[in-house]
Amino acid sequence: MKNFTLYTVATAMVLGLCFTGAAIAEVDKGAPELTLTSTIDAAKKAKPALFTHAKHQEKMECAECHHGKDADGKQVAYTEGMKIEKCESCHNKAAGMPDKLTTFKEAAHANCKECHKAKDKELAKCEVCHPKK
Ligand code: HEC
Ligand code: HEC
Numbered sequence: 001m002k003n004f005t006l007y008t009v010a011t012a013m014v015l016g017l018c019f020t021g022a023a024i025a026e027v028d029k030g031a032p033e034l035t036l037t038s039t040i041d042a043a044k045k046a047k048p049a050l051f052t053h054a055k056h057q058e059k060m061e062c063a064e065c066h067h068g069k070d071a072d073g074k075q076v077a078y079t080e081g082m083k084i085e086k087c088e089s090c091h092n093k094a095a096g097m098p099d100k101l102t103t104f105k106e107a108a109h110a111n112c113k114e115c116h117k118a119k120d121k122e123l124a125k126c127e128v129c130h131p132k133k
């Protein structure tokens, strides 16, 4: 009887682990590399940015960049599995975002460029993200 109980517990634990594993594998991590460009407030002369998504994911939490918005327009912290929208779907001129966060450029510079600057000023150079053609 004792062995049976142990067996049941062990099986439940293995199954539990499998399910946890499956749940982690299901989180959509998006493309490993992206070329970011604004489409809503598109500039006359586009200045696309290279973004090594996967390399950043190895170094930091998703929450470093991703978040949501509630009905009152307040920021909602990232939670695993939440719907990930394009930055510009909230950070655009028509959305009434606060100063310095009103466009994709401003939001991206506040997120990407500020971290780069804090790490190493070489990383904050335009060409790091906007490579010359
Ligand atoms: C350093 C910032 C950063 C980190 C860290 C990050 N992402 Fe992203 N992610 C972005 C940006 C920027 C986009 C493109 C958004 C846009 O097009 O406006 C994006 C897009 C996505 C997309 C949309 C699909 C796609 O490829 O366009 C998914 C899904 C996603 N990220 C999931 C994740 C998950 C899950 C994590 C954590 C494991 C993560 N991201 C970590 C910045 C980041
Ligand atoms: C669903 C809407 C939404 C999306 C999508 C979104 N943001 Fe935001 N973001 C907000 C809101 C709301 C705030 C808070 C603004 C305020 O201070 O009132 C915010 C604040 C910020 C800030 C200020 C610092 C902070 O974290 O509080 C930065 C930087 C930022 N967003 C960058 C980004 C980037 C980069 C992306 C895409 C990877 C993104 N946002 C996607 C809604 C969004």
Ligand code: HEC
Pocket: 049, 050, 051, 052, 055, 056, 060, 064, 065, 108, 111, 112, 113, 115, 116, 119, 123, 128, 129
């Ligand atoms: C929280 C810090 C942080 C944020 C936010 C961040 N980065 Fe980075 N990024 C780094 C660091 C650190 C490196 C240098 C990595 C290395 O040398 O190993 C880097 C490197 C890069 C590189 C050079 C290629 C590479 O992967 O080494 C590009 C391009 C880049 N980042 C673009 C972006 C863009 C675009 C965003 C915003 C969507 C962004 N980064 C947001 C920290 C950050």
Ligand code: HEC
Pocket: 036, 037, 038, 041, 042, 043, 045, 046, 047, 048, 049, 104, 105, 108, 109, 112, 113, 116, 123, 124, 125, 126, 127, 128, 129, 130
């Ligand atoms: C750490 C990455 C990073 C660095 C460094 C950086 N940018 Fe950006 N920049 C972005 C991202 C991401 C966007 C939003 C996507 C886009 O439109 O390119 C952007 C947008 C822009 C835009 C708007 C382009 C458009 O099509 O709407 C301009 C202009 C711009 N950046 C100029 C600069 C200049 C000038 C520098 C150097 C002083 C610089 N950026 C440094 C990441 C960076």
